[in-house]
Amino acid sequence: MSSLNFENQKALAERFVSQMLEKNYDRAASQFDDQMKTAFPESELKKSWQRVTLPAGDLIQMGVLQTAEMEGHRIVSVRCQFELSAIDVQLVFNSQGQISGLSLIPSKTEYHPPAYVDISTFQEVEVTIGNGKWAVPGTLTIPNSSSDNTESFPGVVLVHGSGPNDRDESIGPNKIFRDLAWGLASKGIAVLRYDKRTLKHASEFTESLISKMTVKEEVIEDALLAVNLMREAPEIDSKNVFLLGHSLGASVAPRIGEQDPDIAGLIIMAGNIRPLEDTILEQFTYLYSLSGSMTDEQKATLESLKVKVARVKDLKPSEEVPSTELPLGISATYFRDLGSHPTEEILKKLSMPMLILQGGRDYQVSPTNDFEIWEKELKTRDNVYLKLFPSLNHLFIEGEGKSTPQEYGVEGHVSEEVIEVISQWLKVG
Structure with missing residues (x-):
């Protein structure tokens, strides 16, 4: 095994998952060994990832779940806790620190009824x-x-x-x-x-x-x-x-x-009774304030979001506006419908x-x-x-x-x- 220790591989595993979450599939796939690049080209990687994660909702948190060593390979499992389910991303690293195996495993959470249930x-x-x-x-x-x-x-x-x-x-x-x-x-x-x-x-x-x-x-x-x-x-x-x-x-x-x-x-x-776009801006402002001071990136995101909120307020009937110009990529049709009721x-x-x-x-x-x-x-x-x-x-x-x-x-x-x-x-x- 190379001098790479588990801490290195944990960092590599978290970087890979972050790239997947950010839809940087090409950068993620570049860490594969030759066999994985053949078996899992970028298009297949994207398809497999979206099939498992899209129904899971928004990400809540991510972190290394466990590590293991088997037959000269090191295995790192990263738990992604989404809104609707948890998914374990299991990565196998070879001796050169390349990814030689990938599994996406939905994690079923056992339900424990509260005491008030009979x-x-x-x-x-x-x-x-x-x-x-x-x-x-x-x-x-x-x-x-x-x-x-x-x-x-x-x-x-x-x-x-x-x-x-x-x-x-x-x-x-x-x-x-x-x-x-x-x-x-x-x-x-x-x-x-x-x-x-x-x-x-x-x-x-x-x-x-x-x-x-x-x-x-x-x-x-x-x-x-x-x-x-x-x-x-x-x-x-x-x-x-x-x-x-x-x-x-x-x-x-x-x-x-x-x-x-x-x-x-x-x-x-x-129940939210105010316009959805106002609530979205308020949520992001709250979340970014939790750490005490906002990063430059967070400030820039908020400024961009304010522009998108203003764009919703200015929507004209039947106006075609790309969803990329609106909060959270929600369509103009959706915002217009909410605003009309x-x-x-x-x-x-x-x-x-x-x-x-x-x-x-x-x-x-x-x-x-x-x-x-x-x-x-x-x-x-x-x-x-x-x-x-x-x-x-x-x-x-x-x-x-x-x-x-x-x-x-x-x-x-x-x-x-x-x-x-x-x-x-x-x-x-």
Whole structure:
């Protein structure tokens, strides 16, 4: 073996993964030995990487997981914790320090139910939301019936945040929607959750299709289909089907309620009510400030982002603007659609009951700038209840101090107090 020690190879492994994350596939592939260059040309490397990582969402954190030595080769595994799953990038180095082997291994995280869940009190049934090309699989969690089988249950449909979320809204080791489904079912409330269209049919979303997509295709259509499916289930009280949205799902919940006024009520968890572009800028500013002082690169990124935010504000009807000129590469069509359906205007016409919940440590949706607007808009309504949980983050998980993205990579559960507030509101309100 060469003089390269494991510390050298750890650094090489992290550099390789960073280059892949930054889409510098040519630079990453240049570290391969001759055999790997033949077996894994740049085009194949890109294809394999995207197939595994695109459905996993945004990166939360990255670090060397373990090292090993076998038959003269050194193996370094780098754990990439994405929003929806963890992926282990296993690299084999030869004696010259070149990469002679590569494996991308999705890491399954075992779910540990929180103490407030009683799995003996409910059952789960697999269902399909919609039909045809965009049908998505889901799970209906149903409380066990009483002995006379005459009981019907209130139902809740869960609507995800942004990105290609699975039915559990898995973020790192956390499964927010499974916590909600199992926690509420333990209290006699049925819950329907499902995989997002952009996850189940990820390969169908070409650049052309994404450029034309709005929140209607991404979220609203399947949410409405799910509500109708739940109403038809024999165990469900069809007049008591509610909709619970988290993050983006919460932001568009009033719009869903507007389209289906028979929904019994809306539960809004961390709902952004301001323009999306403003929230994006606020998030980046917060994240860059965590280290105390911004780097020159971060300052430049923020200045560029401010220009892109201003570009969104100035969008004209039907104007063609490359997504590269807009925040996070989101299309002009998507931003225009959100801007043409302001939540405050929808709320003025919406009479259904609402429960508005917010974490006080949430840096993605502001407990002041957003939650206070919900309060202002709805304070005169006697069928609306608002509650702030000071110690909870965007995932409604308990914590201390400033919230960070790394916090999402630590296993936790939706607070029991949140489950209790929702269940009581459903039964009383």
